[in-house]
Amino acid sequence: MTDLLLQISAVILAVSIFIAVYRVAKGPSMPDRVIALDNIGINLISLVAVVSLILETTAFLEVMLLLGILAFIGTVAFSKFIEKGVVIERKRD
Amino acid sequence: MTNFVILPILIPLLTGIILLFFPKKVTFQKVLSFIASVLLVIVSVMLVFQVHNNGIQTLELGGWQPPFGIVLVADMLAILLVSTTSIVSLAVLLYSFYSIDAEREKYYYYPFFQFLITGVVGAFLTGDIFNLFVFFEVMLIASYILIVHGGTKVQLRESFKYVLVNVISSALFVAGVAYLYAVAGTLNMAHLSERIGSLETQAPILTVIAVLFLIVFGLKGALFPLYFWLPASYAAPPSAIAAIFGALLTKVGIYSIFRTYSVVFVHDTGYTHQILAVLAALTMIFGVVGAVAHQDVKKILVYNVIVAVGFVLFGVSTLTEEGFMGAIFYLMHDMVIKGALFLLIGAMVVVAGTSHLKDMGGLIKHHAQLGWMFFTAVMALVGIPPLSGFIGKLLLVQGGVSAGQYWIVAAMMVSSLLVLYSMIRIFLNGFYGKIQLEHANQYGSTKGLLLPSAILIAVSAGIGLGAEMLYPFVATAAETLLHPEIYIDAVLKE
Amino acid sequence: MISIIVLLGALLSLVSAIGLVRLPDIYTRSHAATKSATLSVLCILFGLFLYFALVDGYVSARILLGIVFVFITAPVGGHLIARAAYHSGVSLWESSIQDELHTKKKNQHSSS
Amino acid sequence: MEILMSILAGVLFMAGTYMVLSRSFIRIIIGTSIISHGAHVLLLTMAGLKTGAPPLLGLEAGTYSDPLPQALILTAIVISFGVTSFFMVLGYRAYKETGTDDTDRLRGTDSYD
Amino acid sequence: MKSNDVILQTATKFVLFIILAFSVYMFFNGHHEPGGGFIGGLMTASALVLLLLAYDIEMVRNILPVDFKLVTAAGLLTAVGTGLGSFLFGVPFLSQTFDYFTFPVLGELELATALLFDVGVYLVVIGVTLTIIQTIGEDQ
């Protein structure tokens, strides 16, 4: 029972990711894609968690945390890129 | 000394790392690289004798027995090539002192150079197929940078192509390792050899993998029809770099084919080696056709690099003792003489102010030494005895005849003749002929540029005249390759 | 029990995904993507934490850290994107009623 | 699963190859990156999938997945990162210097006379 | 267009410590749990990248006045250096060893030369990532 529910959750999460990928492909604007990407990152965390449950292992805890960190950094980078055209700024004035 | 085998890798590696700290101290860089290169020559020659006296030398890195850890294997073939590499690299280094401009020197030229040598030497010495991949990458990334070093337009243009092709071939390499691991479950070449050699049943998939590896190494080693990237990219960088490329880089690919096709993929030689033989023949023909087609001295020489690939691999494909010995002799010869020729052509371009044959002429009037050295080197390249190319060619012909590959022997001779034609044209139109007056006032100087080539030509003559002294070493090398058991026993110590 | 929490989280994520597709403009989509997705991941991580705590008796600081981290960063990320979208000129849904930033900026512009 | 993953690796190779064959720098570089992904996936697949617990002894499982390919892939990933970043900068510089990102305009002058 | 990044910068200060702490944890625990020199190094680097994103190059340079190329070289030297020790002891190159020591405060700890090697890896990864990003960032 537990396992079935977990499998269903995994499928749902995977489908969510798929939908988000659709958004990435579709756009229409760049920020749309970045939001979708952010969403994919978060869903990935969930999916890894579910997979950890399915596999009953603690090996992937770091992966989840890292995903969180990276999704954040990625989002920051993209939004800066969209907003300012540069990712890393030189001396601000 | 336990760690003797790793010294040829460690010396350039450590030198390069130390040099990374002091990019702007050019004199220090020169001195240290020179010392390292000399040391490398000494150590590798010592290793040759050690291998000769005590058999194959191995080093289990980290103390882990193969096939679990990485093992360095200095068998005779590897260490002979390492020695040749060390000599060529020393000569090229000397040439660099006078030919590389100061800005380049300040931007890590010497460290990159040392790292390139590290990669080349390591690829020769490793006994693990994945480690071979890693050494390839070391060598390649250093070569990418050396090609683009300086960032002129033509360098950027050609290096883009060069990098692209090599990145793809690296990916294919990984794919090849993947397949091989699936089938054979191990990475150590001796272990692979043992496992594949023990097969009783047919393993057709291994043949496919063998061909895949042929493609991967063929891409690095410029085998037909995979060499297209080579001519332009080798002609783009400064002569010293072109020399080290022309002399060494393709040889690593060839060596890898040599190694895998004599030690690992020996289950279906009638099939795989016939493919290799045909490709080798096509390589020599197409290579020399390219050389004849060009009027640019650098291009002519670059295409001749391809011809040599065909020669050596033909020797490999014969699976005979003569063929193997011929391939080894020819490989060593080609490293030396291609290095010399690239350096000489470099000096020639410096004094002529152009690399196009139509714009030069009569150089021998003012640069007789250069001219005669070039002539001698060409003769060595073509295989005129008693210079170095001859002995390899003789053995290759013997191997071809005893393997019954008459057509390929004929192709070899035809391409030799055309090699002669393509190269002697440089001599006739560049050194001989009417002096081109419009360039007369800007003739450059060959100061410091001739000594390195002189060393290499002397080595070439030494290989030819002193073939008897070299013979036992080469024979041992061929022996090891013909009998993989020797290699397996030395590595796995069973 | 735990699987139900997880399933809940998964469903939330589906909701946010549907929102991501169905909602009309970037700003509303951003809302769906960040808010409900954050909730979904918190649910699932909490489920995971409970599972290890109850089943294996293993209290993982890393999961807690993860929860905290997502909690902090998700809103910041959402904010940044929305701002970037706005500044790069992505238009609002036609049915939006107010655009305060726009008027503010205009004022700034005219005053300076 | 292995067959599925082989197909996925094939798809990655296909996508990468297709992009590499196009004319703009950035697509080519992305293409090489995808091909490397394909190779890594292939290596993992070829080692056999789902054969045991993650290769961490702390988990005290009965069987573990083959750790060797994982280590190899890790090495390969890092190397391909280095190479890809170099390649990217190369593309960037080539664009700045030659003023084009079209490989067809990068032919150069090769004369055969 | 000028815009303020107060929210980002505030969040960054906070997040940065989490990341750094976590990366150090992953680095030291790498021998037993997922992690190690690579991952630790990359995480530290990404923390610094975040810093670069939130602030600017000069700012980061003021905080960390280090030539990352030298960090790279130092890392390489460390990694090779662990191998060089083997010359002294007459064992194969890169032989690693480990033992358990009891420390006054920390209790029994495992010390492995592999860790030293990993330090080299760690340094190289940080050095490389930041060299690349800084160099490109400066060029734009």
Add this chain to the structure above:
Amino acid sequence: MLTALHIAIVAPFIAAVFVPFLYKKLPKIHTGWFVLTIPAILFVYFLQYLPVTSSKQTVTAVWDWIPSLGIHFTAHVDGLGLLFALLITGIGMLVVLYSIYYLSKEREALNNFYTFLLMFMGAMLGVVLSDNLIVLYTFWEITSLSSFLLISYWYEREKSRYGALKSMLITVMGGFSMLVGFVMLYAMTGTFSIQEIIASAGDITSHDLFIPAMLTILLGAFTKSAQFPFHIWLPDAMEAPTPVSAYLHSATMVKAGIYLVARLSPVFAFSGEWMWIVAGFGIVTLFWGSFSAVQQTDLKGILAFSTVSQLGMILSMLGVGAAAIHFDSMDDNLYIGATTAAIFHLINHATFKGSLFMMAGIVDHETGTRDIRRLGGLMTVMPITFTIAVIGSFSMAGLPPFNGFLSKEMFFTAMVDITSFQAFNMDSFGVLFPVVAWVASIFTFIYSMMLVFKTFTGKMQPEKLDVKPHEAPFGMLLSPIILVSLVIVFGFFPNILAYTVIEPAMASILPSLLGEGEQFYVDIYFWHGWTIELYMTMGVIGIGTLLYLSLRKWVAVYDVFPSSLTLNHIYDQTVAGVEKVSSQLTGAYMTSSIRHYLLYIFSFFVVALVFVLFNKDAFSVDGATAPISVYEGVLAAVLVTTALVVMFTRSRLKAIIGLGVLGYTIALFFVIFRAPDLALTQLIIETVSVALFLLCFYHLPQISRKLENMRFRAGNFIVSLAVGLTVTLIGISANSSRLFESIAGFFPEASYDEAGGKNMVNVILVDFRGFDTLLEILVLAIAAAGIFTMIKLRLAGRNDL
């Protein structure tokens, strides 16, 4: 062991090293005087061997070069070798003497000239005195080289370079072919020693390689000896200074081919192919050379074709002489005479042709031209030269009482005799030999007369000459005078040669005829009686005179041949054609477009692998596979979709984001496949890469749609699909044939116990395979330094050399 003999052979090389120093240090003295000592000493040295060889002894001295490969520097002096050695040193001496007066020490680069000449001399000695085929080959190639250098001595002249290249290409081609032949001989007999090969000659005649070996070796000999159709290099070689022509291109080098044929006769001569090929090529060359000589207008041109023709004559005699081997003993052996004639004529030719070349050189030197249309009436101003010309030419034409007459008579005898040989169809088709020989001799007569009378008689045309002609200095005349004296001496006393030189040489060529302690008896005499040969000679003189006098009327015959069919034209066309075809071919595929290159590479990848896969029947789908969960399937769909999006998008940013998604999905697969370290690494690296992509490609333009049309993309798609399929097919097959267990079982136990780590992947990275990791960070470091360099170091606009 190194002996005096070896030193004698390499002495010229050693001397050659000192020539440049002498030239530099002692500019007052003509370098030739120093050089002269070398052939002189060597000539005397080799004379000492005459008694040895006359008593049918041979001298052998071995010096190891590469004994492991059967390559010994074995010096072997027998009759044949000594004959050539004496020719080389003797004529060499005269040529050097002549050159001292011919080449000005003020204007010419004598250091080069004499270095090359000495190199040649040493090489030539090496060829004729080596018993080892490989050593012979070594010296053989050096003769080609030094010939090249001597022909192109005046390197600023276009024609010199042309001639040099031509001679080198043709002779080196022959050399390569010969090398293959030698290797085949080695494959049959297991030795490179000529004497040993001769000893085992009987065993190899039925070997498969026998005929190929013979043909390839003969190709070498024919190219060197300028046999039809390879003779075309010789006329162009006349661009060399005249001493060189006299030495290399008439007396010595061109005879190396004849030497080789003679030397290997005992090996091959038993076969009919040998006889027909050698004799046939010889006789055709004889005719063609003499026929072509008549149309020449350049003195040296006439001499060149004459040399071609005479070489053909010697060769045909050697070929015909092979008939003798079919008899067990010398008694009543009708065919021995041919070999005798060959050797005798070889010597005669060296004497009269050498003198004629020197004569031509003198005329050239003193009048400034060699064109017979501009010359005439020199008899009165250059009487000595005229005398030399008369003696030389008449000997060449085969007129009594000169030595040429004797050998010509013997030649006719041999040609007539062969028609009675009862094997290899000689008795039927062999009749062509005397007929062609006779016709060729008529032309020989004509051009010999032209040499003398066009140059020295008739009216002098001073207006056509740049300088006022006068007789040459005595020193210059000395060498030709010595040579023509020999012409006369050998004419009257041919048996001086018969006992000392010819008999021992024959013993080398026809060893099988000699029993224990036997020797040849050669007796050459003038008067044979009223034989058919004498009638033939008379016919030659009669018809030849008529034709010479009516030359103007029939010379138009030569115009019948279209110039596009001449061999020279064919050579030029071939060389130009090779270049042109090469350019076109190379230009066709070396487009310098990376896309094309990649297409070739990928196509080859697909074709080769798919071919092998199915040809070897390696494709199979079975073997254990892990189960697939639904969510994994969905994720696979995500991966495929993303890949397709990235493939077909035209937006740069979309492609980069797509790449990021791709990387993250792959990381998720890593999680599913229990690889936490991989997932971690992949995630971070993907993020950093994406950041770098953004950094780098901000400035690049959008991917334009216009650039890539449908066909372009369809082609790419097909290729990439094929690549993907190939990878998949091999992957499935490899998965289905896991032949061996993985070595993975070792790691779980060893990781903690021996390496002290619980994370196996990390333990492998830092310990088991720490070396990989070390190199991997090296790659990273190099990449970083490289990126730094690439951004900072810009030598743009600099032209790199």
